[in-house]
Amino acid sequence: MFIKTEAIVLREVEINEADKLLDLLSKDRGLLTVKARGVRRGSSPLKSACQLLTLSEFTLQDYRGKLAVQEAQPLEQFRTLRENIELLALGSYFAQAAGAVAQEDAPNPELLQLLCNALFALASQGRPQALVKAAFELRLACLAGFKPDLSACAVCGAEAPDRFDLSRGTLSCAACREGENGIRLPLTPGMLMAMRYVVWCEPKRLFSFRLEEESLLALSALTEAYLMTQLEHSFYTLDFYKSLLHYGETI
Numbered sequence: 306m307f308i309k310t311e312a313i314v315l316r317e318v319e320i321n322e323a324d325k326l327l328d329l330l331s332k333d334r335g336l337l338t339v340k341a342r343g344v345r346r347g348s349s350p351l352k353s354a355c356q357l358l359t360l361s362e363f364t365l366q367d368y369r370g371k372l373a374v375q376e377a378q379p380l381e382q383f384r385t386l387r388e389n390i391e392l393l394a395l396g397s398y399f400a401q402a403a404g405a406v407a408q409e410d411a412p413n414p415e416l417l418q419l420l421c422n423a424l425f426a427l428a429s430q431g432r433p434q435a436l437v438k439a440a441f442e443l444r445l446a447c448l449a450g451f452k453p454d455l456s457a458c459a460v461c462g463a464e465a466p467d468r469f470d471l472s473r474g475t476l477s478c479a480a481c482r483e484g485e486n487g488i489r490l491p492l493t494p495g496m497l498m499a500m501r502y503v504v505w506c507e508p509k510r511l512f513s514f515r516l517e518e519e520s521l522l523a524l525s526a527l528t529e530a531y532l533m534t535q536l537e538h539s540f541y542t543l544d545f546y547k548s549l550l551h552y553g554e555t556i
């Protein structure tokens with residue numbers, strides 16, 4: 306039996322002499338693990354389509370539930386990502402986080418679209434890394450079922466609260482308390498406006514907002530903390546990305 310699907314390579318592991326095991330996020334079947342035989346040989350026709358962070362059209366052979374790549378054509382390789390270690394590290398984090406939210410046998414075209422749009426915004430549109438990261442993380446949390454309530458203060462109903470509760474995903478004012486104290490992070494009006502935009506906008510407009518750099522960095526720290534709190538997960542690709550930024554600051 307053959308399966309045709311569009312999918313992006315989330316992870317690659319070298320096995321045997323010339324093979325790879327790939328984790329794919331596919332349009333039609335969610336998360337898939339497939340074997341790409343002989344793909345590490347220079348002459349393999351599958352080579353470019355089976356690279357990390359490449360979106361490809363795959364034809365997969367299903368033999369008793371085990372999938373192998375029969376054919377693959379690259380659709381988008383996000384080449385600029387491969388020329389910049391920071392962008393590649395950030396893109397790899399996006400892939401790992403998308404993989405943590407994706408499920409097997411559960412098609413999730415919105416998740417695939419979010420990941421591809423984020424990689425495109427980094428690779429081709431040159432959007433600021435902190436902006437793409439913040440928008441990706443917050444929207445990913447929404448797709449994972451953790452859409453925050455950003456309408457008003459959850460206690461008094463004020464429309465412009467200045468705190469965000471990481472475990473509840475709600476807004477509140479500094480002086481308003483909702484039961485037991487959770488971790489609340491401060492929000493500027495600009496950060497709140499950006500969060501509302503990201504949660505409510507059309508998918509294609511997700512990265513089309515502006516915020517000055519200081520608020521953007523604070524927003525990126527907040528969305529990261531929110532995603533980690535809700536998924537109860539940490540990501541080694543994120544630690545690596547942050548270590549690169551830190552290194553950049555010290556030289």
Ligand SMILES: [Zn+2]
Nearest residue numbers: 458461478481
């Ligand atoms: Zn309030």
